Amino acid sequence: MDGALLELKLIGDIVGSFRVARYQRGYRWGQLEVERLLNDIWESKGEPYSLQPVVVKRDGETTWELVDGQQRLTTLFLIFVFMQRERLQNSGPPYALKYDTRPGSETYLQDLDAVRAKSNIDFFHLHRAYECIRKWFDAHGARRQYVANKFYGYLFESVRVIWYEAPKGLDSTTLFTRLNVGRIPLTDAELVKALLLSHSRGGADATDRTHEIAAQWDSIERDLQHPDVWAFVADEHAADSPTRITLLLDTLAGGPRGRARPLFHTFDALREQVEQNSPKVVWDKVVDLHALVLGWFENRNHYHKIGYLVAVRQRFSDLVTLAAGRTKSSFEAVLDKRISDTLDLTPSGLTALSYETDAHKETCERLLFLMNVETVRRVEHSSERYSFRLHRLGDWSLEHIHAQHTEGLTKAEQWKQWLRIHREALADLYSIDDARREELLRRIDDVGDQIDRQVFQDLARDVTAAFTLADASTSATVHSVHSVTNLALLAGGHNSALNNAVFEVKRRRILELDRKGAYIPICTRQVFLKYYTDADAQQVHFWSMQDREAYLRAILSTEGGIGLYLKPEVPQS
Template identity: 80%
Template sequence: MSVESALLELRLVGDIAGSFRVARYQRGYRWGQLEVERLLNDIWENKDAPYCLQPVVVKRDGETAWELVDGQQRLTTLFLIFVFMEREGLQKAGPPYSIAYDTRPGSEYYLKELDADRADSGIDYFHLHRAYECIRAWFDTHGVRRQYVANKFYGYLFENVRVIWYEAPKGMDSTTLFTRLNVGRIPLTDAELFKALLLSRSRGDAGTTDKSHEIAAQWDSIERDLQHPDVWAFVADEAAAESPTRINLLLDTIAGGPRGRARPRFHTFDVLQKMIEQSRPEDVWNRVVELHARVLGWYEDRDHYHKIGYLVAVGEHFSELVALAVDETKSGFGAVLDARIRASLDLTPSSVAALTYETETHRDKCARVLLLMNVETVRRVNDSSERYSFRIHLSGAWSLEHIHAQNAELLTKAEQWKDWLRLHREALLDLPSIDEDYRENLIRRIDNAGDQTDRRVFQDLARDVTATFTLANGSTSANLHSLHSVSNLALLASGHNSALNNAVFEVKRRRILELDRKGSYIPICTRQVFLKYYTDADAQQIHFWGTQDREAYLNAILSSAGGVGAYLKPEVPLA
């Protein structure tokens, strides 16, 4: 939504004046007891502190007349509160504004009368009268202090309670805007509100420079930079990732405050508005420009890009990293990032070797270790412009894949058994190292099972086929490399069928190569695992994943040159 010619300000409820027209595209008043009491309680409990209601969106209809595009429910409820206090003799003055309806002229008159006898003669009358009675009941709960509460409440409306007054551009179609804000449930964002306020305050009075056009151009340029998927992906934490307005990330960071559900609506706008009031619009805007420059600087620096991208991917917040960078040199900030990565792992070499897929907390650690290994492998390539793709990482779901599955017990359906046997039959045909008669016997047993495979037949076949693709463990360190250890895990996109998930190394190797040929994204270390990159050439048996392979893979994980070794804690000496 364009806001170049929009006007925005915070306006005290007591200063709202003129006549408001509710156009025909809007339904009538529909607030119930919950909404009315919430508004009353919020204003009362906030007491003397400044309090900001949600936006009231208007378009000018004349000198003192407005088309009320959004905010009918709030303005009508406030109108009823004014009417109640005047009719009950609690205050002398009534509402400072009026509300009319294009298609329901009777509602305008009923709003002034609020006749109980006519409350059931129309749906609008019913809701207006019920809200009025909710207001009465709320004031009555204060008993003998009702007059005192009314005096205080009335004062709050003129001294503390404001609405975000948003005057939409004259050329904007009202129906489209209303549909977006209400039917489409796409509210005005902090960024849109701040932009409108910033530009309106930057236009300058007579004799001063109008900076609004320059700021608007800079705003569009910053948003365009942040819309670049690779730039956005390495700094966008989970809360920001789905934001349609990317500059919100910078504004939220400058505003600070709670995150997630604990963050009040329009918190960012409220804080930045106060900053503008206390300084100058260009001072606040310069902070946004500087933060944007910092993001681009981090993106251009391969070390910072990869380390920050990893930290954000595992849950660090962009705002926290910005705070860590304050007053740090480039090398100093790099050291800070290294420390944060080390803390995110919180592992020694021996504890990495002991990680197991079977424990939930260990699974998270395994995922972090393998993600960091992939990131570091790319980062440490000298004289390369290649980057780890946090964009792809952010856009998909990733799972820990067993490199070699030694059992198929998790498969429980006939269709899964059929798929598993088909995949392994194809691999058996190309396995050169087994006895020919034994191979033919296994293939004949698979073919004889056909579509009539039952659990017992499948489990017997799966046991024998898996054993054929499993090397005997001759190493004394074999128990370090169990089925579920990190040395038998790799990162892979989720979504593969369960038969493949429980397949042996050779079947998975074939699938990885097929995906790679088709251009699917395979994390670099996962590709290298299935290409036997980490295993010494003289120890390679291309169709199997044995103890020697796992030892070489674990050593690569623990290495400081491409692995995670540089970010591990030292071993604690035995007492």
């Protein structure tokens, strides 16, 4: 919407005649909307308060086409009419409303006759809104006049609309459809853009920078639309924003976050900065912040560390604050500290984590995610990057590398599927005694459709045992089935039979997915390819204690794992 003019306009300063074009429907606000407007104005208590934008196009010197805001301006018009008719104030509305296709509505706005209210759907809604206004003021009882005086004062002193004058060349019907039929309101970003452009037009002794800012704006938006750039830097509050530059504008505006952030806070905050400084000062900050994001993206270490932090719900604006005034090396040290804080683990604390403990689950998932990011980051002379874009698209969950229990399976169809996929792997398991393997295969085949919980549990226990090495070289507490040494990140959506499968069955599934081009986190792939296990200890079908110990050493390593981010052990007193 280049070429638009934008300003804040007090309600009492809205003058002239507003034409409601034929493409618009009539007035349709009900009790909820009318009372909300009244309450919002009253509860502002005289503090500066912005209503939603009113979008207009100039028809003449004092006449306007009202593109968006008919419902608000009409309700405010009715409030003025009510206060004048009830002799609560001397003056009526400072502006007029006209209709291309509803000339009777213009007249009805002046008399609001209850008898005629049911003769026309537009009259009905106008009269109902007027009665809502009456009830609202009457509810204040003896303080009615006092409230009216205060309310009237707010309209002239503190309550304003964001006045958006659209360019003359912009098609009104298209703009109205976009703003109303599609329910796509003007955003903070669009309002800020119009603000900057309207304040950057050349004057007698000033350079016109509108084309420069508009071109730079589009360039920044294109850069942030790059999926890999956006995925590593967009926090949870910005992730779904259709206008990516909003992330930069919100950061510069500061203020409350999430649901506590007032409507159009970013616009209001940046408007104040423009007025206190200049549009150039504010726009240069946006350009600098954009350059900072691209610099982070190009720096391999910053990309991975910031991407991890953002993915675990750290705020982009907080990271910008951390970077302020720091060299690259000192900023990286601060990032390392922040990453360490997200884990808050010592080596012994990591070893003691258990999937069974609800408080540990998020920590387990977070450290394995970090392990994957760090594994990619530390590959020297590589252009490969961890894909935060694919990570964001995935529904990741912690999976047991080797499941030893099947209690989670409760239905006959799940039991039969579990036996079917394990039979395929068992048929190729030549590392166990032939007679034992053949007996297990026969027992599976004999089950058929006649299966109950006890039959399944007995058979599943024996099949699982065949895929489990009986090595007890380390305590079962350290390497229990629920410890980090038996966990990996996998995409969600797997069926429950596979979730409860033994190592060999999952290994086959991982290889199958990998061959089909599915995204498998690098450490998950390395686990099932026995990357961490010494060559002389390889037993391809089993996830043994030796495998778990090697996996744990890799995780704790400061060179290839996450040891860099673990906190020192607290000395025993």
